[in-house]
Amino acid sequence: MRTSRRFQLRLAEGLAQELEDFARRHGLGLCASIRTLIELGLKAESSSSIPEGAPKDSPAALAALTASEHAVLMVASVLPEGEHRMRSLAERATVAAEERLALFQPAGKGGEERS
Helix, strand or coil: CCCCCCCCCCCCHHHHHHHHHHHHHHCCCHHHHHHHHHHHHHHHHHCCCCCCCCCCCCHHHHHHHHHHHHHHHHHHHHCCCHHHHHHHCHHHHHHHHHHHHHCCCCCCCCCCCCC
């Protein structure tokens, strides 16, 4: 059997109160409640309906997407035939974005393995 590990955990007052309420409702101590909730959370996360390797939208990812779209539209607005050029390069941009994202994927996930 492995030696257990200790973690120090600090919770905001509201979350601490919810934890204490959970422990009381289930007749558990705080440590057992924390272990139970962590286990439930990890199981829920691993069995979520989002396929393995699928991007999870985060506020940072959405902000980055919005900023990049804004930059593209700004450039397109000042170039002659900018809207046309933007549309004609869309497919190349998609391929380039997929290649860039592949750099951040573990080998064997989210596409072909890199050698």
